[in-house]
Amino acid sequence: MKKKISVIGLGYIGLPTAALLSQNKSFIVHGSDISRSRLDQLKQLKSSLFEKNLNTLINECISKKRLILERKITKSDFFIICVPTPFYLKNKKNKADLSSVNNAVSNILKVLKKGNTIILESTVPVGTSKKIYEKILKYGFKKNDINFAYCPERVLPGNILNELINNDRVVGGINDKSKFLVSNFYKKFVKSNVYACDAATAEMSKLAENSYRDVNLAFANELSIICDSQKISASELIMLANKHPRVNILKPGCGVGGHCIPVDPYFLIEKNPKISNLISVSRKVNNSKTKWVEKKIIHYIKDFELKNHKTPIIAYLGLGYKANSGDLRESPALKIAKKLNNKYKVLFVDPYVEHIKKFKFVDLDYALKKAKIFFILVNHNHFKKKFYLNALIEKNAINFD
Amino acid sequence: MKKKISVIGLGYIGLPTAALLSQNKSFIVHGSDISRSRLDQLKQLKSSLFEKNLNTLINECISKKRLILERKITKSDFFIICVPTPFYLKNKKNKADLSSVNNAVSNILKVLKKGNTIILESTVPVGTSKKIYEKILKYGFKKNDINFAYCPERVLPGNILNELINNDRVVGGINDKSKFLVSNFYKKFVKSNVYACDAATAEMSKLAENSYRDVNLAFANELSIICDSQKISASELIMLANKHPRVNILKPGCGVGGHCIPVDPYFLIEKNPKISNLISVSRKVNNSKTKWVEKKIIHYIKDFELKNHKTPIIAYLGLGYKANSGDLRESPALKIAKKLNNKYKVLFVDPYVEHIKKFKFVDLDYALKKAKIFFILVNHNHFKKKFYLNALIEKNAINFD
Numbered sequence: 104m105k106k107k108i109s110v111i112g113l114g115y116i117g118l119p120t121a122a123l124l125s126q127n128k129s130f131i132v133h134g135s136d137i138s139r140s141r142l143d144q145l146k147q148l149k150s151s152l153f154e155k156n157l158n159t160l161i162n163e164c165i166s167k168k169r170l171i172l173e174r175k176i177t178k179s180d181f182f183i184i185c186v187p188t189p190f191y192l193k194n195k196k197n198k199a200d201l202s203s204v205n206n207a208v209s210n211i212l213k214v215l216k217k218g219n220t221i222i223l224e225s226t227v228p229v230g231t232s233k234k235i236y237e238k239i240l241k242y243g244f245k246k247n248d249i250n251f252a253y254c255p256e257r258v259l260p261g262n263i264l265n266e267l268i269n270n271d272r273v274v275g276g277i278n279d280k281s282k283f284l285v286s287n288f289y290k291k292f293v294k295s296n297v298y299a300c301d302a303a304t305a306e307m308s309k310l311a312e313n314s315y316r317d318v319n320l321a322f323a324n325e326l327s328i329i330c331d332s333q334k335i336s337a338s339e340l341i342m343l344a345n346k347h348p349r350v351n352i353l354k355p356g357c358g359v360g361g362h363c364i365p366v367d368p369y370f371l372i373e374k375n376p377k378i379s380n381l382i383s384v385s386r387k388v389n390n391s392k393t394k395w396v397e398k399k400i401i402h403y404i405k406d407f408e409l410k411n412h413k414t415p416i417i418a419y420l421g422l423g424y425k426a427n428s429g430d431l432r433e434s435p436a437l438k439i440a441k442k443l444n445n446k447y448k449v450l451f452v453d454p455y456v457e458h459i460k461k462f463k464f465v466d467l468d469y470a471l472k473k474a475k476i477f478f479i480l481v482n483h484n485h486f487k488k489k490f491y492l493n494a495l496i497e498k499n500a501i502n503f504d
Numbered sequence: 505m506k507k508k509i510s511v512i513g514l515g516y517i518g519l520p521t522a523a524l525l526s527q528n529k530s531f532i533v534h535g536s537d538i539s540r541s542r543l544d545q546l547k548q549l550k551s552s553l554f555e556k557n558l559n560t561l562i563n564e565c566i567s568k569k570r571l572i573l574e575r576k577i578t579k580s581d582f583f584i585i586c587v588p589t590p591f592y593l594k595n596k597k598n599k600a601d602l603s604s605v606n607n608a609v610s611n612i613l614k615v616l617k618k619g620n621t622i623i624l625e626s627t628v629p630v631g632t633s634k635k636i637y638e639k640i641l642k643y644g645f646k647k648n649d650i651n652f653a654y655c656p657e658r659v660l661p662g663n664i665l666n667e668l669i670n671n672d673r674v675v676g677g678i679n680d681k682s683k684f685l686v687s688n689f690y691k692k693f694v695k696s697n698v699y700a701c702d703a704a705t706a707e708m709s710k711l712a713e714n715s716y717r718d719v720n721l722a723f724a725n726e727l728s729i730i731c732d733s734q735k736i737s738a739s740e741l742i743m744l745a746n747k748h749p750r751v752n753i754l755k756p757g758c759g760v761g762g763h764c765i766p767v768d769p770y771f772l773i774e775k776n777p778k779i780s781n782l783i784s785v786s787r788k789v790n791n792s793k794t795k796w797v798e799k800k801i802i803h804y805i806k807d808f809e810l811k812n813h814k815t816p817i818i819a820y821l822g823l824g825y826k827a828n829s830g831d832l833r834e835s836p837a838l839k840i841a842k843k844l845n846n847k848y849k850v851l852f853v854d855p856y857v858e859h860i861k862k863f864k865f866v867d868l869d870y871a872l873k874k875a876k877i878f879f880i881l882v883n884h885n886h887f888k889k890k891f892y893l894n895a896l897i898e899k900n901a902i903n904f905d
Contacts, residue, residue, distance in 0.1 A: 229734050257748045257749075259749075259750070270747075270749055296747070298747065300744060304736050304741055304744065307734065308741060308745045311741060315751050315752075316751070318720075319719075321782050322715070322719045322783075325783065329772065329779055330708065332779060333704065333708065335630070335708050336705070339705060340708055341712075343699055343701060344709045346697070348667070349660070350712075350713045350716050351716075351752070352712065374734070378729050378730055379726065379730065380785055381722050381723055381782070381789050384781055384782055384785045388781055388782050
């Protein structure tokens with residue numbers, strides 16, 4: 104008999120996961136989302152992930168009704184929770200916002216039956232799975248009635264579909280039955296290894312992975328500032344240092360963006376404030392890199408004004424949080440761009456971004472004619488095409504990526 | 505015609521480098537060291553590196569007079585400086601001690617001739633090569649009379665000979681002629697790639713490489729403390745997190761030891777105190793890990809005393825700064841061992857260390873019979889042999905490595 108699966112939250116992870124599951128003929132897949140406009144957008148086949156192949160797959164699943172979209176959560180054998188869990192840094196709250204997870208669980212409880220399985224994929228503080236499971240048990244279920252596992256995703260935006268299938272998965276089961284059952288579930292569509300452990304270890308794994316990335320990006324960013332102060336080319340230095348057999352320094356940039364790496368470390372810091380010194384400082388270093396770039400840019404502009412006795416037209420190249428993507432979530436380039444857009448005449452060049460309020464977008468050819476100073480904030484491949492690369496070198500474009 | 509080469513400083517790097525060069529028939533190799541006792545020891549074929557194959561090679565070179573040992577520096581075509589450059593943290597001096605380098609340069613100047621080449625391999629702050637070259641020019645040499653390059657080593661103790669030959673090298677030439685000439689020199693015995701750059705970039709490369717290692721060890725050490733506080737197995741967690749395609753968390757331990765990684769970051773911090781936040785905190789985290797282990801050990805002992813109403817005999821396993829080595833330089837295990845040796849009855853087990861004043865060394869079989877609590881500070885393969893592993897598990901040995 105076909106298993107019915109509900110994917111709750113149709114965002115960056117839920118949507119591709121639902122699409123992937125719907126390819127499997129032993130599953131009937133429902134996708135639910137709290138947002139009506141999101142559902143309408145999807146039903147009109149306007150999936151807007153920054154991945155072409157994935158959008159095609161998703162639209163195909165929806166149009167062929169292999170993936171059934173609805174607002175309410177329906178009775179299912181498996182519930183997979185992929186809702187966002189933002190982290191509030193403002194007003195000194197410093198707390199993970201688990202309201203979407205709690206909301207999803209409450210709605211699942213309305214249709215939950217003995218023998219059902221709940222899988223949580225959203226990033227959460229260590230201990231969350233245990234709390235949720237205890238809440239479920241309070242609703243009249245006995246131990247082993249409901250299976251529960253925490254299974255973090257670890258995909259790279261831009262390569263989601265491939266990584267969903269080919270990356271190893273960690274299954275943090277709340278008990279042995281859950282470990283076994285949920286591992287087998289993932290093995291149906293994951294080609295690589297599935298590792299079972301307890302829920303807290305799986306929760307910690309996700310946070311440790313992204314904290315590791317953040318710390319290493321902070322090292323690259325700090326090193327780039329040190330190199331600048333000692334008049335050493337950071338890119339040459341990193342290329343040479345990485346010839347060491349046990350060294351792999353990442354590429355520095357304008358800071359750290361996206362929805363995971365600059366956010367997830369706070370989930371660790373929140374629970375371990377006194378013993379997360381390095382992880383805390385890494386966050387600060389990465390944030391300060393953005394401010395350092397801002398200052399550098401202002402310095403270059405003032406320098407131009409002093410030499411030329413006029414205010415230059417500025418061109419900003421690249422706005423997303425990473426190269427070859429228009430994904431603007433937590434983008435440090437966007438932060439920098441917004442700050443200076445009011446003060447100077449700025450032209451924005453980004454083939455991946457169509458519109459931002461109050462931003463004047465132009466193509467690179469136009470910018471090359473009009474602008475006097477060029478700042479590459481995100482170095483899309485578009486800017487590295489031979490003709491543009493040479494033109495930008497000739498214009499002494501300053502590359503922060 | 506054969507080229508005469510002087511290697512100055514016959515320690516961990518100078519000695520294997522001299523031995524390696526002496527294998528090449530186009531070189532006549534002299535090795536000099538300021539220490540009479542060091543030279544006597546070597547002449548008696550008592551090389552004491554912690555690498556068996558290398559000691560054999562070195563003794564062969566010396567006994568066959570392919571490597572000529574002497575105290576004074578002799579006239580040569582190439583001078584390779586491999587002297588120690590310690591860093592003083594005590595008395596708030598916080599300064600690299602370049603006296604051995606300066607002493608070596610002064611002695612080279614006594615025999616230096618136009619056309620000679622000086623290569624500096626010791627770790628130094630960025631800018632040191634330029635200063636030394638300027639000093640040389642003051643001795644009546646013109647530009648291009650003397651070639652000078654900074655060429656950091658990047659070998660792993662325990663695998664030095666292999667890595668001297670097979671690791672890529674960075675050659676930081678003070679001018680183009682030096683870059684070309686010294687690159688060609690290294691290409692005569694290095695099998696992998698030789699990259700030329702300017703001297704400051706090469707100096708920075710060495711410091712960046714070891715700071716990268718220190719930061720990553722600090723992350724592993726901090727994570728292990730967080731895991732402990734949340735009752736998660738750090739080793740399982742790291743194994744699982746490392747299944748992520750872009751994550752490679754190192755192994756935590758009692759701290760960070762050896763002569764390079766816990767020292768070199770200070771060379772960067774010294775010159776860039778305000779912008780080396782992450783690198784500074786990493787040093788602190790790694791040092792505090794050693795103190796954390798000390799506290800944990802005392803906690804275990806007190807716990808034993810409370811439960812058993814007597815003071816236990818303690819066994820410490822492993823004392824070197826890394827597994828399968830008796831190298832005690834900057835060893836955190838040794839620091840921990842020294843602190844508690846006075847307070848408790850301690851048995852020390854380390855097949856690689858023969859004698860330390862006031863330490864009672866025993867073999868593992870004896871310790872297993874006598875001791876009540878076992879702390880693995882450095883997990884040598886010896887302790888992982890099936891019989892010992894099982895015995896240590898049975899004794900609830902606490903493993904910090």
